[in-house]
Amino acid sequence: MTTDAYFTDLSGALRAAGVPDEQITATVEDLRAHLAETGADPREEFGPADGFAARLGGLAPAPGEPDERAESWTWTADLFNDRRMLAVHGDQGWEVESLDALGRFVCRRPATATLRWEYRREVIGARRRAKVLAELEPEGWELCGEWLVYGYFKRPRAATTGPAGALEAPPAAPGRWLFLSRRGKAAVAVWLVLVGGATTACFMGTLGTGGLAISIALVSMFSALYTAHLEAAKGREAQSPPAP
Numbered sequence: 001m002t003t004d005a006y007f008t009d010l011s012g013a014l015r016a017a018g019v020p021d022e023q024i025t026a027t028v029e030d031l032r033a034h035l036a037e038t039g040a041d042p043r044e045e046f047g048p049a050d051g052f053a054a055r056l057g058g059l060a061p062a063p064g065e066p067d068e069r070a071e072s073w074t075w076t077a078d079l080f081n082d083r084r085m086l087a088v089h090g091d092q093g094w095e096v097e098s099l100d101a102l103g104r105f106v107c108r109r110p111a112t113a114t115l116r117w118e119y120r121r122e123v124i125g126a127r128r129r130a131k132v133l134a135e136l137e138p139e140g141w142e143l144c145g146e147w148l149v150y151g152y153f154k155r156p157r158a159a160t161t162g163p164a165g166a167l168e169a170p171p172a173a174p175g176r177w178l179f180l181s182r183r184g185k186a187a188v189a190v191w192l193v194l195v196g197g198a199t200t201a202c203f204m205g206t207l208g209t210g211g212l213a214i215s216i217a218l219v220s221m222f223s224a225l226y227t228a229h230l231e232a233a234k235g236r237e238a239q240s241p242p243a244p
Helices: 003-016 021-038 042-046 049-056 082-090 129-139 158-165 182-203 209-239
Strands: 071-077 095-099 105-109 117-123 142-147 150-156
Touching: 003 021, 003 042, 003 049, 021 042, 042 049, 071 082, 082 095, 082 105, 082 117, 095 117, 095 150, 117 129, 129 150
Parallel strands: 095 142
Antiparallel strands: 071 105, 095 105, 117 150, 142 150
16 A cells, blocks of 8 residues: 555545544644655554544544543652653653643643653753754654753654554543652652751741741752752763773
8 A cells, every 4th residue: 555545545534533624634744754754654654544543533622622521630750750750651641731830740631532642851951952952843752841951842652653652541540749759759858857957947046037048948959959960960871881
């Protein structure tokens, strides 16, 4: 089956399922671009057109139309644990729509046609932003949120795994919203001890209210800087070539 014939069948199946023409056109263009980069055969990459159309979601809402049955969930993790938990939750069909002012991941999962998502985190400071976007956007990565100097990117796993990127039976939403690593828990414990000591000194009269506020601010600042330093060091270690 030729590529054109495959996408003709796919478009017909999506149209028969009630997907708007605008959505069909955008979907086909994205898939064609992916095949142009990989050189793969569409049937081998995505599976039979009818089955792939069903996984893409004939009942999915058109762009711009909210799905009232969709689940919403907001959660957070420390910098040592965020990528691991994004991988776990993305595999459960949670799509990150944004990061809120507290750095929490605001997620959505549709009631039908659930896709698995993959994520990556990059440093996108002022000098690196344009370079990172230019490298990742052609590969289908979309910037879905920013926190401090980090940018979080997402793309549906179906773009690289075909039918395996669909999720037929999503698990229930997690009952937790905070996911800390061991180092994250240790950092929080140290922060609480230092802030607790400053608060006690304030009540004993050895440290005024202004001093308490300054102490908490300094502890928070140094905690954030130290955490970022450890994470950056971990990233450099992971990227360094193995010793001969």
